[in-house]
Structures are given as structure tokens and as C-alpha cells.
Amino acid sequence: MIPVAERIIVALDVPDAPTAWQWVQRLPQVRFWKVGLELFVAAGPGLVKDLKAQGLRVFLDLKLHDIPNTVAGACRRVTHLGADLLTVHAAGGTAMLRAAADACAREAEHLGIPAPAVLAVTLLTSLDETVLKDELLIEQSPTDYVAHLAGLALAGGVPGIVCSPHEAEAVRARLGDKLLIVTPGIRPAGAEVADQRRTCTPLQAIRAGADYLVVGRPVLAAPDPAAAFAAIVEEIAL
Ligand SMILES: O=c1ccn([C@@H]2O[C@H](COP(=O)(O)O)[C@@H](O)[C@H]2O)c(=O)[nH]1
Numbered sequence: 001m002i003p004v005a006e007r008i009i010v011a012l013d014v015p016d017a018p019t020a021w022q023w024v025q026r027l028p029q030v031r032f033w034k035v036g037l038e039l040f041v042a043a044g045p046g047l048v049k050d051l052k053a054q055g056l057r058v059f060l061d062l063k064l065h066d067i068p069n070t071v072a073g074a075c076r077r078v079t080h081l082g083a084d085l086l087t088v089h090a091a092g093g094t095a096m097l098r099a100a101a102d103a104c105a106r107e108a109e110h111l112g113i114p115a116p117a118v119l120a121v122t123l124l125t126s127l128d129e130t131v132l133k134d135e136l137l138i139e140q141s142p143t144d145y146v147a148h149l150a151g152l153a154l155a156g157g158v159p160g161i162v163c164s165p166h167e168a169e170a171v172r173a174r175l176g177d178k179l180l181i182v183t184p185g186i187r188p189a190g191a192e193v194a195d196q197r198r199t200c201t202p203l204q205a206i207r208a209g210a211d212y213l214v215v216g217r218p219v220l221a222a223p224d225p226a227a228a229f230a231a232i233v234e235e236i237a238l
Pocket residue numbers: 011013034036061121123124125126162163184185186196214215216217218
């Protein structure tokens with residue numbers, strides 16, 4: 001059973017390492033942080049190691065998407081950092097997913113450390129049915145498309161997926177507990193949706209079967225970030 005506060009991963013979507021450390025110090029109750037592209041490009045891999053050295057859990061959201069050999073190489077390097085979770089795109093296909101999972105597992109075994117759990121990103125939570133149909137030319141509903149990509153994740157041997165809470169229930173219904181489900185697109189009641197399209201409240205996400213929730217602006221941009229985090233913990237603890 002995952003402790004309630006650890007089920008909330010706060011996205012450190014900030015421009016540099018000093019700002020990231022300010023947040024880590026300001027919110028000691030947050031035990032799981034997400035490092036995404038902006039911060040990783042600015043601060044470099046050392047930040048991930050340093051966060052881990054502080055006893056924190058790290059979700060490295062790099063959304064790798066390339067040919068299998070290239071992704072495997074990146075995964076080997078990431079494994080040295082000690083991140084707990086790492087994202088790749090499910091749309092890279094089963095060979096790429098398998099290459100990612102195998103590379104992490106083999107490098108971790110070689111180093112004698114735990115491997116990052118590879119998560120396959122299905123359909124970004126900023127996309128809706130209209131974009132799926134009109135721009136990506138995919139006729140399936142977001143739910144069916146995500147369930148299909150979740151099947152690829154399973155076939156590719158990765159332990160989890162990223163999807164919106166809207167699809168979590170369907171994935172659980174089709175695949176049971178075979179995959180870890182991590183859901184961004186979390187918006188507490190009244191929070192600004194901004195660029196997200198497929199959103200749910202924290203409680204809806206947990207009830208739909210999410211293992212972890214990723215929350216960024218609803219905490220970091222709140223007038224009182226500590227209170228915003230506490231309110232989410234309280235909501236999902238019900
Ligand atoms: O489909 C996805 C995959 C990843 N994300 C990431 O989650 C956070 C969400 O931030 P908010 O401020 O709560 O919207 C952000 O870092 C994204 O890169 C996602 O939103 N959707």
C-alpha cells in the first residue's frame with residue numbers, strides 16, 4: 001500500500017536548480033517530485049542524483065521517443081541517476097518499449113541498484129477527442145486509444161503507463177492490476193484547467209484506479225502551496 005502523501009507527485013516545472021531547491025525546502029511534506037524537460041535541460045542530471053541523495057523519490061519525465069537503440073542508450077544513462085520512474089512514449093512501439101525496459105533492468109543489475117520503473121506515456125492529457133480525430137487522424141475514442149496503447153505497454157514489458165484519470169478505469173477493467181497507472185491532468189475543484197483537456201479531481205482519479213497523481217500548477221501556483229498540497233492529501237485520504 002502506497003502512503004497517501006507519496007501518491008502525489010508534484011511537478012517541479014521551474015526554470016533552474018536554485019528554484020527547484022527552494023520548493024523542496026518550502027514543501028518538506030512532498031516526498032515525490034517530478035523533474036520534467038524544462039528543469040532537466042536547465043539543471044542537468046546531477047539534480048536527480050542530488051534529490052535522491054536527500055531521500056526523495058524522483059519521477060524523471062523525459063518522454064523518450066526514438067528508435068530502440070537510441071532510447072536504450074538514454075535509459076542506461078538514466079539508470080545511473082537513481083530515478084524511481086522514467087517516461088517513454090508508448091507510440092514508440094513495443095520494440096522501443098522493450099528496449100527501454102531491458103536497458104534499465106540490465107544496467108541496474110550491472111550497477112547493483114534498483115532500476116527505474118519505465119512508464120509508457122499514452123495520450124497526453126492536453127489532447128482531446130477533436131485533436132485525436134482531426135489532427136492525429138485517429139478515429140478511436142481517447143479511452144479506446146489509451147487502452148490500446150496500454151496493451152502495447154504490457155506487450156513491451158514496461159511496468160506502467162501515464163494516462164488521464166478519464167481512461168484509468170477502462171485500463172483497470174481491461175488489464176486489472178498488471179500496470180502501474182500514473183495520472184496527470186489533476187485539477188482540484190475550482191482550479192484553473194489551463195492547457196490541460198482531460199482532467200479530473202484528485203478523488204476521481206484515485207477512484208478511477210490511479211496509483212499516483214501528478215500535480216503541478218494546482219500546488220506550485222496556488223496562493224498557499226502547502227495548504228493546496230494538504231487539501232489534496234486530505235481529499236484522497238477520504
Ligand atoms: O500526459 C501528460 C504527461 C505528463 N504531464 C506532465 O504532468 C505535469 C502536469 O502539470 P499541471 O501543472 O498539473 O498541469 C506537467 O509537468 C506535465 O509535463 C501531463 O500534464 N500530461
